Amino acid sequence: MGYALSLLDKSPIQDGETASTALKRTIELARLAEQWGFHRFWVAEHHDTPALASSSPEVLIAFLLANTTRIRVGSGGVMLQHYSPYKVAENFNLLAALGPDRVDLGVGKAPGGLPYSTRALQGVIPRSEKQDFAAQLAQLGAFLAKGLPESDPLAGVRATPLPTVAAHRFLLGASVDSAELAAAQGWDFVFASHLNGDETVLQQTLDAYRKKAPDRSPLLAVGIVAAETDAEAERLVGNIQHFKVHVENGQSVTVGSVEQAEEYARQAGATNYRIEKKTPNVLRGSAHTVTDQLERLHSRYGIGEFIIDTPINDAAKRLRSIELLAQAQFAAAA
Incomplete structure:
Protein backbone atom coordinates (compact mmCIF):
# COMPACT_ATOMS: atom_id res chain seq x y z
CA MET A 1 0.00 0.00 0.00
CA GLY A 2 1.50 3.29 -1.08
CA TYR A 3 -0.21 5.70 1.31
CA ALA A 4 -0.46 6.48 5.03
CA LEU A 5 -3.62 7.07 7.08
CA SER A 6 -4.03 9.71 9.77
CA LEU A 7 -7.00 10.79 11.91
CA LEU A 8 -8.80 14.06 12.61
CA ASP A 9 -10.86 14.23 15.80
CA LYS A 10 -13.26 16.95 16.96
CA SER A 11 -14.07 15.56 20.45
CA PRO A 12 -17.83 15.22 19.81
CA ILE A 13 -20.03 15.37 22.92
CA GLN A 14 -22.85 12.84 22.87
CA ASP A 15 -26.32 13.66 24.21
CA GLY A 16 -26.37 13.57 27.99
CA GLU A 17 -22.62 13.36 28.52
CA THR A 18 -20.03 15.89 29.69
CA ALA A 19 -17.14 17.47 27.84
CA SER A 20 -14.78 15.55 30.13
CA THR A 21 -16.20 12.26 28.85
CA ALA A 22 -15.78 13.37 25.24
CA LEU A 23 -12.17 14.43 25.85
CA LYS A 24 -11.36 11.14 27.57
CA ARG A 25 -12.68 9.40 24.45
CA THR A 26 -10.34 11.54 22.31
CA ILE A 27 -7.37 10.54 24.45
CA GLU A 28 -8.28 6.86 24.22
CA LEU A 29 -8.75 7.17 20.46
CA ALA A 30 -5.27 8.69 20.13
CA ARG A 31 -3.80 5.74 22.04
CA LEU A 32 -5.67 3.29 19.82
CA ALA A 33 -4.65 5.19 16.68
CA GLU A 34 -1.02 4.81 17.72
CA GLN A 35 -1.53 1.11 18.44
CA TRP A 36 -3.34 0.53 15.12
CA GLY A 37 -0.67 2.23 13.03
CA PHE A 38 -2.12 5.62 12.06
CA HIS A 39 0.57 8.17 11.21
CA ARG A 40 -0.86 11.35 12.73
CA PHE A 41 -3.61 12.31 15.14
CA TRP A 42 -4.97 15.83 14.68
CA VAL A 43 -7.53 17.76 16.71
CA ALA A 44 -9.79 20.53 15.42
CA GLU A 45 -10.75 23.99 16.66
CA HIS A 46 -14.42 24.92 17.09
CA HIS A 47 -15.84 27.79 19.14
CA ASP A 48 -19.16 28.23 20.95
CA THR A 49 -20.22 24.76 19.77
CA PRO A 50 -21.95 22.80 22.55
CA ALA A 51 -21.65 19.49 20.67
CA LEU A 52 -17.83 19.68 20.38
CA ALA A 53 -15.21 19.94 23.12
CA SER A 54 -12.25 20.93 20.93
CA SER A 55 -12.03 24.70 21.33
CA SER A 56 -8.28 24.88 22.08
CA PRO A 57 -6.17 22.40 20.11
CA GLU A 58 -2.90 23.57 21.68
CA VAL A 59 -4.03 22.55 25.16
CA LEU A 60 -5.37 19.21 23.96
CA ILE A 61 -2.21 18.45 21.95
CA ALA A 62 -0.08 18.79 25.07
CA PHE A 63 -2.22 16.24 26.90
CA LEU A 64 -2.21 13.88 23.92
CA LEU A 65 1.58 14.04 23.69
CA ALA A 66 1.76 13.03 27.34
CA ASN A 67 -0.56 10.07 26.75
CA THR A 68 1.10 8.65 23.61
CA THR A 69 4.67 7.80 22.69
CA ARG A 70 5.16 7.62 18.90
CA ILE A 71 2.26 8.97 16.87
CA ARG A 72 2.53 12.53 15.52
CA VAL A 73 0.04 14.90 17.16
CA GLY A 74 -1.17 18.19 15.78
CA SER A 75 -3.87 20.70 14.93
CA GLY A 76 -6.30 20.39 12.09
CA GLY A 77 -6.20 23.29 12.41
CA VAL A 78 -5.50 26.47 14.35
CA MET A 79 -7.76 29.26 13.05
CA LEU A 80 -4.99 31.79 12.53
CA GLN A 81 -7.22 34.78 11.75
CA HIS A 82 -8.11 35.02 15.45
CA TYR A 83 -4.61 35.09 16.92
CA SER A 84 -1.24 36.73 17.12
CA PRO A 85 1.16 34.74 14.89
CA TYR A 86 3.80 35.26 17.56
CA LYS A 87 1.70 33.57 20.24
CA VAL A 88 0.87 30.66 17.92
CA ALA A 89 4.60 30.24 17.25
CA GLU A 90 5.36 30.27 20.99
CA ASN A 91 2.66 27.66 21.65
CA PHE A 92 3.91 25.28 18.98
CA ASN A 93 7.58 25.78 19.76
CA LEU A 94 6.78 24.81 23.33
CA LEU A 95 4.78 21.78 22.16
CA ALA A 96 7.63 20.79 19.82
CA ALA A 97 10.03 20.98 22.75
CA LEU A 98 7.72 18.78 24.84
CA GLY A 99 7.31 16.21 22.04
CA PRO A 100 10.46 16.34 19.89
CA ASP A 101 9.77 15.52 16.22
CA ARG A 102 6.13 14.60 16.94
CA VAL A 103 4.25 17.89 16.60
CA ASP A 104 2.31 19.19 13.58
CA LEU A 105 0.96 22.71 13.17
CA GLY A 106 -2.00 22.73 10.81
CA VAL A 107 -3.40 26.20 10.12
CA GLY A 108 -6.80 27.05 8.66
CA LYS A 109 -8.49 30.17 7.38
CA ALA A 110 -12.08 29.42 8.46
CA PRO A 111 -13.54 31.07 11.57
CA GLY A 112 -14.32 27.82 13.38
CA GLY A 113 -17.50 29.33 14.79
CA LEU A 114 -20.23 31.91 14.31
CA PRO A 115 -19.67 35.70 14.03
CA TYR A 116 -20.15 36.42 17.75
CA SER A 117 -17.43 33.98 18.77
CA THR A 118 -15.15 35.50 16.13
CA ARG A 119 -15.83 38.93 17.61
CA ALA A 120 -15.12 37.60 21.11
CA LEU A 121 -11.82 36.05 19.97
CA GLN A 122 -10.59 39.03 17.99
CA GLY A 123 -11.66 41.75 20.39
CA VAL A 124 -12.22 45.31 19.25
CA ILE A 125 -9.42 45.60 16.68
CA PRO A 126 -10.91 47.25 13.58
CA ARG A 127 -10.84 44.96 10.55
CA SER A 128 -8.93 47.62 8.61
CA GLU A 129 -6.04 47.32 11.09
CA LYS A 130 -5.78 43.53 10.99
CA GLN A 131 -3.18 41.80 8.85
CA ASP A 132 -4.61 39.81 5.99
CA PHE A 133 -4.27 36.03 6.23
CA ALA A 134 -1.26 35.81 3.88
CA ALA A 135 0.64 38.33 6.01
CA GLN A 136 -0.26 36.47 9.20
CA LEU A 137 0.93 33.20 7.69
CA ALA A 138 4.21 34.76 6.56
CA GLN A 139 4.84 36.21 10.01
CA LEU A 140 4.02 32.90 11.68
CA GLY A 141 6.41 31.07 9.35
CA ALA A 142 9.16 33.57 10.11
CA PHE A 143 8.72 33.25 13.88
CA LEU A 144 8.87 29.44 13.55
CA ALA A 145 12.02 29.62 11.43
CA LYS A 146 14.91 32.07 11.69
CA GLY A 147 12.95 35.10 12.78
CA LEU A 148 11.64 38.23 11.09
CA PRO A 149 13.72 40.10 8.50
CA GLU A 150 15.89 42.98 9.72
CA SER A 151 13.59 45.48 8.04
CA ASP A 152 10.67 44.44 10.26
CA PRO A 153 9.98 46.59 13.35
CA LEU A 154 9.90 43.39 15.43
CA ALA A 155 13.21 42.05 14.08
CA GLY A 156 15.17 40.23 16.77
CA VAL A 157 12.11 38.97 18.65
CA ARG A 158 12.23 35.17 18.96
CA ALA A 159 9.37 32.77 19.73
CA THR A 160 10.93 30.85 22.59
CA PRO A 161 11.60 28.15 23.54
CA LEU A 162 13.54 27.09 20.44
CA PRO A 163 12.91 23.35 19.89
CA THR A 164 15.51 21.05 18.39
CA VAL A 165 12.94 20.05 15.74
CA ALA A 166 10.32 22.61 14.77
CA ALA A 167 6.66 21.69 14.35
CA HIS A 168 5.82 20.38 10.87
CA ARG A 169 3.76 23.08 9.13
CA PHE A 170 0.60 22.53 7.07
CA LEU A 171 -1.90 24.90 5.50
CA LEU A 172 -5.45 23.54 5.23
CA GLY A 173 -7.57 24.71 2.33
CA ALA A 174 -9.88 23.75 -0.53
CA SER A 175 -8.96 26.11 -3.35
CA VAL A 176 -6.26 26.94 -5.85
CA ASP A 177 -5.58 30.20 -3.99
CA SER A 178 -4.88 28.32 -0.74
CA ALA A 179 -2.59 25.86 -2.49
CA GLU A 180 -0.62 28.63 -4.19
CA LEU A 181 -0.28 30.48 -0.89
CA ALA A 182 1.03 27.35 0.84
CA ALA A 183 3.53 26.73 -1.95
CA ALA A 184 4.72 30.34 -2.05
CA GLN A 185 5.39 30.39 1.69
CA GLY A 186 6.92 26.92 1.98
CA TRP A 187 4.08 25.18 3.81
CA ASP A 188 2.83 21.67 3.16
CA PHE A 189 -0.76 21.62 1.95
CA VAL A 190 -3.86 19.62 2.92
CA PHE A 191 -6.83 19.74 0.55
CA ALA A 192 -10.07 19.53 2.54
CA SER A 193 -12.13 17.31 0.25
CA HIS A 194 -14.51 16.53 3.12
CA LEU A 195 -15.58 20.20 2.75
CA ASN A 196 -15.22 20.53 -1.03
CA GLY A 197 -15.80 17.27 -2.88
CA ASP A 198 -15.56 18.70 -6.41
CA GLU A 199 -12.90 16.54 -8.05
CA THR A 200 -12.35 19.11 -10.79
CA VAL A 201 -11.40 21.64 -8.12
CA LEU A 202 -9.29 18.97 -6.42
CA GLN A 203 -7.32 18.28 -9.59
CA GLN A 204 -6.82 21.97 -10.33
CA THR A 205 -5.71 22.64 -6.77
CA LEU A 206 -3.25 19.75 -6.60
CA ASP A 207 -1.82 20.71 -10.00
CA ALA A 208 -1.35 24.31 -8.86
CA TYR A 209 0.42 23.22 -5.68
CA ARG A 210 2.71 20.74 -7.40
CA LYS A 211 3.63 23.27 -10.10
CA LYS A 212 4.86 25.76 -7.49
CA ALA A 213 6.14 23.22 -4.92
CA PRO A 214 7.40 20.23 -6.95
CA ASP A 215 9.36 18.81 -4.01
CA ARG A 216 6.35 18.66 -1.67
CA SER A 217 3.49 16.15 -1.57
CA PRO A 218 -0.02 17.41 -0.78
CA LEU A 219 -2.24 15.52 1.66
CA LEU A 220 -5.96 14.86 1.26
CA ALA A 221 -8.51 15.17 4.07
CA VAL A 222 -11.46 12.87 3.42
CA GLY A 223 -14.68 11.98 5.21
CA ILE A 224 -15.02 8.23 5.72
CA VAL A 225 -17.79 6.07 7.13
CA ALA A 226 -16.88 2.38 7.26
CA ALA A 227 -19.25 -0.29 8.54
CA GLU A 228 -19.71 -4.05 8.45
CA THR A 229 -21.64 -3.75 5.18
CA ASP A 230 -22.14 -1.21 2.42
CA ALA A 231 -25.82 -0.92 3.38
CA GLU A 232 -25.04 -0.13 7.02
CA ALA A 233 -22.56 2.55 5.96
CA GLU A 234 -25.17 4.13 3.68
CA ARG A 235 -27.62 4.20 6.58
CA LEU A 236 -25.06 5.95 8.81
CA VAL A 237 -24.26 8.54 6.13
CA GLY A 238 -27.96 9.25 5.74
CA ASN A 239 -27.96 10.83 9.20
CA ILE A 240 -25.26 13.39 8.28
CA PRO A 280 -21.99 15.13 2.48
CA ASN A 281 -18.77 14.24 0.67
CA VAL A 282 -18.11 10.97 2.46
CA LEU A 283 -16.47 7.77 1.26
CA ARG A 284 -18.74 5.06 2.59
CA GLY A 285 -19.12 1.30 2.62
CA SER A 286 -17.53 -1.78 4.07
CA ALA A 287 -13.84 -1.52 4.92
CA HIS A 288 -13.03 -3.25 1.62
CA THR A 289 -15.19 -0.79 -0.32
CA VAL A 290 -13.61 2.20 1.41
CA THR A 291 -10.05 1.02 0.87
CA ASP A 292 -10.86 0.53 -2.81
CA GLN A 293 -12.01 4.16 -2.95
CA LEU A 294 -8.85 5.33 -1.18
CA GLU A 295 -6.77 3.33 -3.62
CA ARG A 296 -8.55 5.05 -6.50
CA LEU A 297 -7.78 8.49 -5.07
CA HIS A 298 -4.19 7.45 -4.37
CA SER A 299 -3.68 6.18 -7.91
CA ARG A 300 -5.50 8.99 -9.72
CA TYR A 301 -4.15 11.96 -7.75
CA GLY A 302 -0.88 10.63 -6.35
CA ILE A 303 -1.95 11.09 -2.74
CA GLY A 304 0.56 9.70 -0.24
CA GLU A 305 -1.40 10.41 2.93
CA PHE A 306 -5.06 10.75 3.85
CA ILE A 307 -6.38 12.64 6.91
CA ILE A 308 -9.55 10.80 7.94
CA ASP A 309 -12.59 12.56 9.39
CA THR A 310 -15.31 10.15 10.57
CA PRO A 311 -18.57 12.12 10.92
CA ILE A 312 -20.66 9.52 12.77
CA ASN A 313 -22.69 10.80 15.73
CA ASP A 314 -22.78 7.48 17.60
CA ALA A 315 -19.51 7.10 19.55
CA ALA A 316 -19.40 3.30 19.44
CA LYS A 317 -20.14 3.13 15.72
CA ARG A 318 -17.60 5.86 15.03
CA LEU A 319 -14.91 3.91 16.88
CA ARG A 320 -15.88 0.73 15.05
CA SER A 321 -15.64 2.55 11.72
CA ILE A 322 -12.08 3.62 12.49
CA GLU A 323 -11.18 0.16 13.75
CA LEU A 324 -12.50 -1.49 10.58
CA LEU A 325 -10.48 0.90 8.47
CA ALA A 326 -7.35 0.18 10.53
CA GLN A 327 -7.87 -3.56 10.17
CA ALA A 328 -8.25 -3.21 6.40
CA GLN A 329 -5.13 -1.05 6.20
CA PHE A 330 -3.13 -3.59 8.18
CA ALA A 331 -4.38 -6.50 6.07
CA ALA A 332 -3.59 -4.68 2.83
CA ALA A 333 -0.12 -3.72 4.07
CA ALA A 334 0.56 -7.30 5.20
Missing part, protein backbone atom coordinates in the same frame (compact mmCIF):
# COMPACT_ATOMS: atom_id res chain seq x y z
CA GLN A 241 -26.36 16.87 7.25
CA HIS A 242 -24.38 19.84 5.96
CA PHE A 243 -25.69 23.27 5.07
CA LYS A 244 -23.76 26.10 3.45
CA VAL A 245 -24.89 29.62 4.22
CA HIS A 246 -24.01 32.25 1.62
CA VAL A 247 -24.01 35.78 3.03
CA GLU A 248 -23.91 38.78 0.72
CA ASN A 249 -20.47 40.47 0.94
CA GLY A 250 -19.37 37.95 3.57
CA GLN A 251 -17.63 34.62 4.01
CA SER A 252 -19.61 31.49 3.16
CA VAL A 253 -19.51 28.83 5.86
CA THR A 254 -20.67 25.24 6.21
CA VAL A 255 -22.64 24.23 9.31
CA GLY A 256 -24.52 21.18 10.53
CA SER A 257 -28.13 22.38 10.57
CA VAL A 258 -30.55 24.94 9.16
CA GLU A 259 -30.80 26.45 12.64
CA GLN A 260 -27.02 27.02 12.75
CA ALA A 261 -27.10 28.54 9.27
CA GLU A 262 -29.88 30.94 10.28
CA GLU A 263 -28.02 31.84 13.47
CA TYR A 264 -24.87 32.55 11.48
CA ALA A 265 -26.81 34.94 9.25
CA ARG A 266 -28.42 36.62 12.27
CA GLN A 267 -25.09 37.13 14.04
CA ALA A 268 -23.55 38.46 10.83
CA GLY A 269 -26.37 40.98 10.58
CA ALA A 270 -27.23 39.67 7.11
CA THR A 271 -30.64 40.32 5.61
CA ASN A 272 -29.68 38.89 2.21
CA TYR A 273 -28.46 35.32 2.52
CA ARG A 274 -29.03 31.89 1.02
CA ILE A 275 -28.90 28.46 2.70
CA GLU A 276 -27.83 25.57 0.50
CA LYS A 277 -28.23 21.94 1.56
CA LYS A 278 -25.04 20.06 0.72
CA THR A 279 -24.66 16.37 0.05
